[in-house]
Structure formats: C-alpha cells, structure tokens
Amino acid sequence: MSSSDMIRIENLVKRYQDLVALDHLTLSIQEGEIFGLLGPNGSGKTTAINCMLALLKYDKGSITVFGRNMQPDSYDIKKQIGVVMQNVAVFEQMSVQENIDYFCGLYIRDKAKRQSLVEEAIAFTGLTDYRKMRPKKLSGGLLRRLNIACGIVHKPRLIIMDEPTVAVDPQSRNKILEGIVELNRQGSTIIYTSHYMDEVEQICSRIAIIDHGRVLATGTTEELKQMIKTGETITIEAIELDDTLLAAVRGLPHVFDLTYEDRILKIRLSTARHNLVRILNFLKEHDISFGRVFSELPTLNDVFLEITGKELRD
Amino acid sequence: MTVFKGFLLITKRNIHMMFLYIAIFLTIAIAAQKMTGGNQSGFKQESLNIAVIDRDGGKLARGLADYLAQYHTLVDLPDDPSVIQDRMFYREVYYIVTIPEDFEDRCLYGDELLPVTKVPGSNSGFYVDQQINTFLNDVRVMAASGFSLADAVAEVIDNSKDTAQVTMLDKNGFGGEQPLHAVMFQFIPYILISILCYSLGAIMIAFHNPDVKRRMMCSAIPVRRQNHQLVLGYILVGIIVWIICTLMPFLLYGKDFVNDPNMPYYLLNSFLMTLVSLSLAFLVSTLISRDELISAVVNVISLGMSFLCGVFVDLDILGKGVRTFAQFLPVYWYELANNLLAGNQSLSRAQTVSLLTDYGMQLLFAAAILGVALVISRNRRTA
Numbered sequence: 001m002s003s004s005d006m007i008r009i010e011n012l013v014k015r016y017q018d019l020v021a022l023d024h025l026t027l028s029i030q031e032g033e034i035f036g037l038l039g040p041n042g043s044g045k046t047t048a049i050n051c052m053l054a055l056l057k058y059d060k061g062s063i064t065v066f067g068r069n070m071q072p073d074s075y076d077i078k079k080q081i082g083v084v085m086q087n088v089a090v091f092e093q094m095s096v097q098e099n100i101d102y103f104c105g106l107y108i109r110d111k112a113k114r115q116s117l118v119e120e121a122i123a124f125t126g127l128t129d130y131r132k133m134r135p136k137k138l139s140g141g142l143l144r145r146l147n148i149a150c151g152i153v154h155k156p157r158l159i160i161m162d163e164p165t166v167a168v169d170p171q172s173r174n175k176i177l178e179g180i181v182e183l184n185r186q187g188s189t190i191i192y193t194s195h196y197m198d199e200v201e202q203i204c205s206r207i208a209i210i211d212h213g214r215v216l217a218t219g220t221t222e223e224l225k226q227m228i229k230t231g232e233t234i235t236i237e238a239i240e241l242d243d244t245l246l247a248a249v250r251g252l253p254h255v256f257d258l259t260y261e262d263r264i265l266k267i268r269l270s271t272a273r274h275n276l277v278r279i280l281n282f283l284k285e286h287d288i289s290f291g292r293v294f295s296e297l298p299t300l301n302d303v304f305l306e307i308t309g310k311e312l313r314d
Numbered sequence: 315m316t317v318f319k320g321f322l323l324i325t326k327r328n329i330h331m332m333f334l335y336i337a338i339f340l341t342i343a344i345a346a347q348k349m350t351g352g353n354q355s356g357f358k359q360e361s362l363n364i365a366v367i368d369r370d371g372g373k374l375a376r377g378l379a380d381y382l383a384q385y386h387t388l389v390d391l392p393d394d395p396s397v398i399q400d401r402m403f404y405r406e407v408y409y410i411v412t413i414p415e416d417f418e419d420r421c422l423y424g425d426e427l428l429p430v431t432k433v434p435g436s437n438s439g440f441y442v443d444q445q446i447n448t449f450l451n452d453v454r455v456m457a458a459s460g461f462s463l464a465d466a467v468a469e470v471i472d473n474s475k476d477t478a479q480v481t482m483l484d485k486n487g488f489g490g491e492q493p494l495h496a497v498m499f500q501f502i503p504y505i506l507i508s509i510l511c512y513s514l515g516a517i518m519i520a521f522h523n524p525d526v527k528r529r530m531m532c533s534a535i536p537v538r539r540q541n542h543q544l545v546l547g548y549i550l551v552g553i554i555v556w557i558i559c560t561l562m563p564f565l566l567y568g569k570d571f572v573n574d575p576n577m578p579y580y581l582l583n584s585f586l587m588t589l590v591s592l593s594l595a596f597l598v599s600t601l602i603s604r605d606e607l608i609s610a611v612v613n614v615i616s617l618g619m620s621f622l623c624g625v626f627v628d629l630d631i632l633g634k635g636v637r638t639f640a641q642f643l644p645v646y647w648y649e650l651a652n653n654l655l656a657g658n659q660s661l662s663r664a665q666t667v668s669l670l671t672d673y674g675m676q677l678l679f680a681a682a683i684l685g686v687a688l689v690i691s692r693n694r695r696t697a
Binding site: 053055073075076078079081083085087088089090091092093094098102103105106107150151 | 316317319320323324327328520523525526528529530531532533534535536
C-alpha cells in the first residue's frame with residue numbers, strides 16, 4: 001500500500017450474526033483509477049461499498065478515504081464522493097431535471113453553480129430531450145442514466161458505482177460505459193462493481209476479485225490472467241474421438257485439462273509457443289477429421305473460474 | 315434547505331388530491347347543513363298523519379276527530395284491515411284511532427280503552443295517546459260539572475286552541491340551535507386526517523424509499539439536518555391545511571363565526587386536531603411502504619374515526635358501546651369539545667375544565683401516536 005492511496009481498507013470484518021460478509025478484506029485504490037470489484041452475487045461487494053460510505057458499521061478493521069478515517073459524520077469526505085446505487089434511487093414525483101437538481105443540492109448550495117452543473121450532467125448523460133419527463137415514463141436505460149446523473153452531478157473526486165448497468169440493454173450499456181471512461185478521463189477516480197466480466201475487462205484499470213468477503217486476487221487484467229495456469233483454450237468442433245485418442249491428447253505437452261462433449265473438444269493449455277500447430281499436427285497424424293478450430297486467450301471468466309472454482313454468474 | 319424544498323415540490327405534485335378531499339369535505343358539510351338546518355328553526359309542535367275510523371258517528375266521536383285535527387293531519391281511510399295495514403306499512407299514516415259504536419257509554423262513562431293502531435316503537439304515537447286521554451278526561455270533567463255533552467266537547471276544543479308560547483333557552487347565542495359553523499367544524503377531523511395522512515404519507519414514502527435514503531445518507535448534509543427539514547415541511551403543510559380548513563367557516567358564515575365568542579376555542583380545537591392528524595400521518599408513513607396502500611389505509615382511519623366519534627353522526631345518537639369505544643380515539647375528544655362550544659355561548663367553570671380536558675386528551679393522543687411512530691421507525695432502522 002502506498003501513501004497516495006485514495007482509499008485504503010485494511011482487515012475489514014463485517015458479520016451479519018453468523019454470516020461473515022467481509023472476512024479481513026484488504027484493498028487499496030489509487031487516484032485516477034477505474035477500480036473494478038468483481039465477484040458473484042453475495043460475495044460482499046455491496047457490503048464493502050456500504051462500509052466505505054460509512055452506511056454500515058463494521059466489526060473490525062479500518063477504512064481511510066482521502067487519507068482520513070471514514071466515519072458517518074465525515075461530511076467533508078462525503079462531499080467529494082458520488083454514489084450510483086445498484087437500484088435506481090430517484091423521486092417518482094420529480095422530473096428528470098428536478099431529480100438531478102435535488103441531489104445536486106445535497107452537495108452544492110450556490111444556485112447558479114448548481115444550475116450549470118445540472119445542465120452539464122443532463123448533457124453528459126444524454127438526457128436533454130427527457131429533462132421534463134418523470135422517471136415513470138423513462139425506459140430502463142434512460143432511468144439508469146438518470147441514476148448516474150444524480151450521482152455524478154456535483155463532480156465528485158471519487159465515484160462509487162454499484163452495478164450501474166444491471167438490466168440495461170446493450171446499446172445503453174455501451175453508452176454508460178463510455179460515460180464512465182469519460183468521467184475518469186475528466187479526473188474522477190471510479191470504483192466499479194459488477195458481475196459482468198466483459199464490462200470490467202473493458203473499462204477497469206485494476207481489478208480485485210472478491211468471493212466470500214475476501215480478496216482473492218488484485219491486479220490489472222493482464223496481471224490477473226498471468227496468475228492463472230490457462231494460457232490458451234483451443235476449441236475443435238465436429239470431431240470424433242475415442243477414449244484412447246482422448247488420453248493421447250491429454251498427454252500432449254502443455255495440455256492440463258480438456259473436455260469433450262457433443263463432439264466438441266475444448267483443450268486448456270498453459271502458456272507456450274505453437275500450441276495450436278502441435279494440436280493440429282496430432283490430428284493430422286491420426287487422420288482425424290474435424291470442423292471449425294479456434295484458439296482463445298484467457299478471459300477474466302477463466303481467471304475467475306480458476307481462482308474461485310465457479311462461474312461468476314452462480 | 316434542499317430537503318425542505320424537495321418536500322414542498324413533492325407536496326405540490328400531490329396538491330390535486332388535497333383539493334379533491336377539500337371538495338368532498340365541502341360537499342358533505344354543506345349537504346349536512348342543508349339536511350339539518352331546515353328542521354332547526356325553533357320550537358315546533360309534533361304533527362302526524364293520523365286516521366280516525368268513526369263507527370259511532372256521535373257528537374263525542376266527531377268532537378274527538380275535530381280535537382285531533384287541530385294537532386295532526388287527518389287522513390281518510392276505509393275501515394278495511396288490509397288497507398290499514400298497507401298504508402301503515404308505507405308510513406302514509408302513523409296512528410289510527412277506531413271509535414267503536416256506543417263510544418260515549420263504553421269509553422266516556424265506562425272503562426273501555428279506545429282501540430288504536432300505531433307504528434311499532436313510535437314515540438309520536440305515545441303523544442297522540444296522551445292527547446286522546448286528555449280530551450276524554452276534560453270532557454268527562456266538564457260533563458260531571460253539568461255541561462251537556464255538546465257544550466263540553468265544544469268547550470274542550472275551544473280551550474285547546476290556546477297554545478303555549480315556547481321560547482328556547484338561548485345558551486349559545488344562536489337561539490338554542492347548533493350554529494352552522496359548528497356543523498362545519500364537526501366535519502373538520504375527516505378532512506384534516508384525510509388530507510394530511512394522504513399527502514404527507516405519499517411524500518414520506520418517497521423519502522423512506524431505501525435507495526433514496528441511502529443516497530441521501532451518503533450526501534454532505536447531516537442526517538439530523540435532513541430530518542429537521544422534513545419536520546419543518548410537515549409543520550408547514552399542516553399549518554397550510556389547517557388555515558384552509560378554518561378559512562372556510564370564515565368565508566361561508568363570516569359574521570356569525572366572527573361574532574361567536576367561542577371562535578378562538580373552535581380554532582384551537584381544530585389546531586389540536588391538526589397536530590393529531592400530523593402524528594397519524596407520520597405513523598401511516600412509517601407503517602406503509604407502498605403508494606397503492608395509502609388510499610386504503612387513510613380511508614379506513616379517517617372514515618372509521620369519523621363514523622365512530624361523531625363526525626358524520628352526532629355523538630348523542632351513537633350507542634353507549636360505540637361512545638365507550640370512541641373514547642380511545644382522539645376525534646371523540648375533538649367532537650366533545652366542539653359540541654360543548656356549539657351548545658354554550660359562555661362556559662361555566664366546570665365546562666371550561668371539561669373543554670381543557672378535551673384539549674389535553676387530543677394533545678396526549680398526538681404525543682402518544684408520535685411516540686409509537688418514532689419507536690416503530692427506530693426499530694425498522696435498526697432491524
């Protein structure tokens with residue numbers, strides 16, 4: 001951990017009676033990062049965020065934000081944080097503009113400044129045409145954008161986004177992700193939780209994989225991928241193999257796992273040169289016919305699978 | 315004051331509901347006055363539709379019919395039991411006197427009672443019984459004093475034309491009648507509870523939304539200050555609704571109301587009811603988390619209390635059991651105070667104590683309801 005950490009969480013423990021939600025969680029997030037918190041449902045992501053925001057009391061450990069201890073009455077710190085909740089948190093009775101203005105008012109007193117910030121947030125989230133509408137009339141994607149606008153309108157130094165793209169169509173999701181990257185480019189540090197690995201891989205500069213309230217691995221996407229054994233996955237379709245041949249494939253250099261189902265062979269190999277050539281030569285030597293062949297580099301899903309032993313969507 | 319302004323903005327969005335309730339209230343209050351106001355124009359002797367079936371045809375029988383005709387409306391009816399039954403069933407006639415043959419001998423000099431048919435349980439029937447007895451007794455006395463039967467009958471009828479002058483005791487400065495503004499104040503609890511519980515309930519449900527609450531707790535405004543602003547909003551809305559409600563008696567019955575020496579007490583009574591309604595509104599918003607439920611719950615509370623505590627039906631008419639139960643509801647104490655003010659222009663010492671007790675009970679109810687709501691709210695927060 002360095003002294004330039006924007007957030008430092010050390011040995012955080014949070015229990016709900018017998019359930020340990022956070023088990024000595026330790027994390028540090030630096031200024032300028034888009035930090036991804038990746039974990040399945042119930043892994044402790046939201047609990048960790050609630051503790052960071054001092055919305056929840058924890059049993060053990062410490063949290064410092066901007067170098068200061070975070071407490072429920074740390075309003076100077078809270079002033080510099082924007083929160084985008086997992087659920088849309090707006091007033092049904094107010095229009096888009098009124099909602100954004102209201103939540104901006106919780107941070108900014110000056111009316112003129114607030115007006116200009118609200119206009120910026122409306123433009124940034126593409127809600128200009130919908131400013132007079134009530135949330136009930138907005139589509140799911142627009143609602144999410146309104147939710148984001150309410151969280152970022154006061155231009156916070158740190159933005160915490162708890163699964164902001166849940167139940168959003170792909171087009172709106174892309175728009176939201178582009179917006180997040182833009183916010184980061186404008187100087188905000190972002191903590192982003194999700195169980196969509198492609199999103200995290202796409203926008204996060206550093207990622208922590210959490211499960212059972214513990215950090216299992218931290219690093220950039222590349223660093224995480226290097227932590228696992230899988231260097232490459234080769235998939236071969238429409239192939240007929242008997243047990244002898246399967247055993248032979250399993251015995252090839254760098255192969256450490258394979259599955260064969262519905263005439264599809266998936267071979268997981270450790271990082272090495274010419275893996276694909278070696279496999280294709282083997283098939284040629286044994287005169288085995290096959291359909292499409294493709295090779296994939298490891299994804300975060302592979303990382304997660306190997307580290308936690310389960311799919312992220314479990 | 316962002317939270318306060320937000321509170322008022324959401325109130326503005328619910329204003330149509332407030333006006334709807336005010337319209338309902340005005341309609342009920344004015345309709346009630348129209349219905350009761352006409353009958354309250356001083357003392358008026360009871361008059362019924364009655365029938366006299368004369369099987370005797372003598373002087374005494376005709377005299378009795380003439381005597382009763384002075385007080386009541388005589389309806390022609392054939393001497394047919396099925397027709398009598400029908401007319402009575404449809405309340406076209408309330409009392410039927412059948413004068414038997416030899417009426418004079420059997421009823422005046424003998425002990426036989428006149429056969430009468432009347433609507434069961436009718437109080438007015440008893441009144442006609444008394445008039446018949448009076449007539450027969452008077453004729454009997456006159457005849458015994460030496461008058462001929464014809465003279466005795468004529469004399470009794472003549473004497474009965476002298477009517478007593480009845481003056482109502484004017485305890486309240488409105489000729490003993492319930493003043494119209496008192497009728498309006500009788501209905502005010504319904505409107506106060508309905509409007510405040512509905513509008514404030516809807517607003518607080520919006521603020522109690524867990525996600526909105528979380529977002530607000532993350533903000534730079536301390537939670538305590540946010541709550542203060544919400545309380546301020548509550549009080550402001552309460553005062554505005556109270557002013558609107560109390561403005562109506564001023565607008566509709568200006569002079570009468572302004573000149574009523576009890577005016578400040580009426581206003582104080584309704585203000586205390588506003589406090590009770592605000593507490594109820596807070597309790598409702600604590601218990602309910604969905605908009606759709608508000609209307610149902612508010613109707614149960616406002617209509618339930620109104621029917622049980624004498625808002626729609628006078629307390630005097632309500633059964634003893636209902637009144638005993640109503641004592642556990644705040645509106646009962648409001649109505650007691652309102653009745654006291656409506657019936658008395660100046661209050662005796664005992665009445666003043668009674669009025670203060672009614673006020674105190676409302677305050678206690680407001681505090682108790684608020685206390686329960688705060689406990690529930692705290693338990694929910696820590697659960």
